[in-house]
Amino acid sequence: MxxxxxxxxxxxxxxxxxxxxxxxxxxxxxxxxxxxxxxxxxxxxxxxxxxxxxxxxxxxxxxxxxxxxxxxxxxxxxxxxxxxxxxxxxxxxxxxxxxxxxxxxxxxxxxxxxxxxxxxxxxxxxxxxxxxxxxxxxxxxxxxxxxxxxxxxxxxxxxxxxxxxxxxxxxxxxxxxxxxSNPLRPAYQGQPVGLDTAEPTPLNWTEFPGGIVRIGHSGEGYSWDNELPSHDALVQPFKLANRLVTNAEWLAFMEDGGYATPTLWLADGWSAVNREGWESPLYWERSDGGWSQMSLQGLLPVAHAEPVTHVSYYEADAFARWAGKRLPTEFEWEVAANSTSKQMEKSQGVLRPQRSDASQGAGPKQLFGQVWQWTASAYLPYPGYRPPAGAIGEYNGKFMVGQHVLRGSSCATPSGHSRATYRNFFYPHQRWQFLGLRLAAEVE
Missing domain, CATH: 1.20.120 (Four Helix Bundle (Hemerythrin (Met), subunit A))
Known part of the structure; x- marks a missing residue:
């Protein structure tokens, strides 16, 4: 869109x-x-x-x-x-x-x-x-x-x-x-040298205490109007995965029948699976007994440690249920992003999500510069939101229905658009952007 x-x-x-x-x-x-x-x-x-x-x-x-x-x-x-x-x-x-x-x-x-x-x-x-x-x-x-x-x-x-x-x-x-969609599978960007055969880094969790938190843009510098106004919100204690869900984990979901188990899916999501014939992320295809994925660098073998991408909200939600976890709310994601100094983590000029770097230490990683991350939050106006006057007010407010919020930024996002308050949004069936996920859960 x-x-x-x-x-x-x-x-x-x-x-x-x-x-x-x-x-x-x-x-x-x-x-x-x-x-x-x-x-x-x-x-x-x-x-x-x-x-x-x-x-x-x-x-x-x-x-x-x-x-x-x-x-x-x-x-x-x-x-x-x-x-x-x-x-x-x-x-x-x-x-x-x-x-x-x-x-x-x-x-x-x-x-x-x-x-x-x-x-x-x-x-x-x-x-x-x-x-x-x-x-x-x-x-x-x-x-x-x-x-x-x-x-x-x-x-x-x-x-x-x-x-x-x-x-x-x-x-x-x-x-x-x-x-x-081209059978020649052309590459927009030169292919990488060698295949990344690394396995994913361990999945760990960071706990956050919750409470009354400040959400939204402070007003200093540039923002879109859907980041405003800044307001207080109640967040319950939660924990967030330290990295994004990987291709290896998604393969396990597929091999366990994730796309064939209706109890994992929202009703509209299950309808989409059957209507569209989904059995893997967008741009994945079977080749030589394994899986390959079309990228801006051409058709490449699926790298286990890289973040899964080109998945819909329906798929992200089903995966989270399969894993016994859930997607974070957009407020939880913003709390986590504000707790760390980590910002852009993408390899400069590489238009493909990169694997997590274990050397970055504890706490949430891959918040920015890899994939936009689906949240559990519907795309709605903040309390007190007013669209700008005139034609330019059509740019945002009228889309605040039927879509879900994504946070972070992708490997294709200009750096100035990577901030903790930025709200991206797409319809729950859409997949063609760099869309992925990280898991969240309640604190027991």
């Missing part, structure tokens, strides 16, 4: 710069923010660089979107939310693009059906690149001006940066979905 995570930037003074003109202070958006903006814009192009023109057009499923569409949509976002309201002389690149590249903003007009984005052979990729340059040039003109609403433009640019970074992760997972 297009990732609908809500938007609310909290600008601070580091995002603006002042100069003296006509005896008074004239203010423009800071050079640091401008640099981050165009670094983000360039990184999207870098992610698309290994792809052919044909790769960029095709849509692997109704949930996924073509690379070309991602590149155009994030550009459309800047055009409609920053340039059109704040740059008086801005010239629309193509009026038809509002229909082609709107995602779900009802207040901004009708849009091309999501399941048919892969049919948009026109505009061509070359025209989309020209669109990006047109908008980038206009953004530079906007940010160079001293007569703009500095705070509002800063807020919108921050939102646009974070929005494009979210689509960078989606771009990668949608490429994986595309390449996994």
């Amino acid at each position: 297009e990732h609908p995570a809500a938007e609310k930037a909290t600008p601070n003074q580091s995002n603006v710069s002042s100069s003296q003109a006509d005896g008074g202070a004239s203010v423009r958006v800071s050079e640091a923010l401008e640099a981050r903006l165009f670094e983000t814009r360039q990184h999207s192009l870098d992610l698309a660089e290994p792809l052919s023109a044909e790769d960029m057009v095709v849509q692997a499923s109704d949930d996924a979107s073509p690379t070309k569409w991602h590149l155009a949509h994030v550009t459309w976002f800047f055009e409609n939310f920053a340039l059109r309201p704040h740059l008086a002389d801005y010239r629309i690149f193509d009026d038809n693009f509002n229909y082609c590249f709107n995602s779900y903003y009802e207040t901004l007009g009708p849009r091309h059906p999501r399941p048919k984005r892969g049919l948009l052979t026109r505009p061509t990729s070359e025209k989309v690149f020209a669109y990006r340059k047109h908008v980038d040039d206009a953004l530079r003109r906007l940010l160079a001006r001293n007569d703009i609403d500095r705070d509002e433009v800063t807020r919108l640019i921050e939102i646009g940066i974070n929005h494009e970074q979210q689509h960078q992760e989606l771009l990668l997972t949608d490429i994986l979905a595309l390449f996994a």
